[in-house]
Amino acid sequence: MKQYVVYRRVSTEEQGRSGLGLDAQRRDIAIFLENFSEAPYEVIGEFEDHLSGKHDDRPQLSKALELVRSTGAELLVAKLDRLSRKVSFIATLMDDTKVKLKVASMPQADKFQLHIYAALAEQEREFISARTKAALAEAKARGVKLGGLRDKTMKRNDAVQANAKARAEKVAKTILPLRAGGASLRAIADALNSSGVLTARGGKWQPSQVSRVLDRLEAAS
Incomplete structure (x- = not known):
């Protein structure tokens, strides 16, 4: 029987955002299990962190990975960034021969494809950050009061x-x-x-x- 260990993560500021809340993650995982999983299957554990994806030290993720390594079950997350926003962390995890990963929103993706997606997503976040800084610098040069604008x-x-x-x-x-x-x-x-x-x-x-x-x-x- 196929076995899964489910992991969900949300940070405080993400609680109400569409597509990132816990209920949305439960929905995506349920869709995967009902439509894309091998049958029969069993969820042998569910873990949940309320911490930023920038932090690698997440206690519930550690417990989930421990269960995965000890049972041979597959780690199941709704989206790849729920696991981590850092490509280095995801790459290290994928190198672990005792960890098998499945992402509900990309049900057919293998490890190689997930690695590429993580790298591209990180590049996109870096570009967005640089673009935002450039826009703020241009606004400041034009005399825009950034503090008042933010308020x-x-x-x-x-x-x-x-x-x-x-x-x-x-x-x-x-x-x-x-x-x-x-x-x-x-x-x-x-x-x-x-x-x-x-x-x-x-x-x-x-x-x-x-x-x-x-x-x-x-x-x-």
């Missing part, structure tokens, strides 16, 4: 987050009981639409929107 941006972001949180709490009484009862994201979206509940933009609910609301509720709990 306005932060206030606007805070207002957006507060509004999103309020709307999430408004539909919590419908969404949470359904999710606790095992309803899928699609089923919850259909239930909201059937009840005449509209999204923030006055439209119909989609599973992705339900997932974002669940992430926000989870972050606020």
Whole structure:
């Protein structure tokens, strides 16, 4: 029987971001197990860290890897950056002959392909950082007061987050009981639409929107 050890990671600031929250990771892992895993399979352990991916010293990841090495099970993560944002860490892990890795969002990728993806993702993050610094330097040269600009941006972001949180709490009484009862994201979206509940933009609910609301509720709990 195929065995998996599931590992999830989220940092505090990522709790409410779409695609990065714990509920989103559980969803992606469930999709992989239901559609791409060998059958039969068994999840023999689940571990979860609430730490930045920049840190290699994560206690729950260490426990997950220990179980993987001792049982021969495969380490399963939702996305590669949930394991680490550092290509050096991922490369070292892939060199470990006792560790087998599977990424739910890239179900067919082998170790070589995952290594390439990690390297490209790191290059992209470095470029984005350099681009941001260059843009700030250009703005400063034009006389833009960066501190004031950031303050306005932060206030606007805070207002957006507060509004999103309020709307999430408004539909919590419908969404949470359904999710606790095992309803899928699609089923919850259909239930909201059937009840005449509209999204923030006055439209119909989609599973992705339900997932974002669940992430926000989870972050606020």
